Amino acid sequence: MEIKKDNNIIEVHTDTVYCDGGKLGHPRVFLTFEENKIECPYCGQIFIKV
Numbered sequence: 001m002e003i004k005k006d007n008n009i010i011e012v013h014t015d016t017v018y019c020d021g022g023k024l025g026h027p028r029v030f031l032t033f034e035e036n037k038i039e040c041p042y043c044g045q046i047f048i049k050v
């Protein structure tokens with residue numbers, strides 16, 4: 001069985017993003033950039049501030 005991790009990087013222009021897990025789904029969380037990159041603690045989605 002092949003397990004695929006769907007970690008497409010999302011590029012944003014704001015200081016705060018939210019993630020609700022997309023296909024996987026989890027409670028909506030707001031994440032604030034401390035560096036130029038955030039990884040969602042729930043689903044591992046990576047956000048890059050550009």
Ligand SMILES: [Zn+2]
Binds near residue numbers: 020022041042044045
């Ligand atoms: Zn997430």
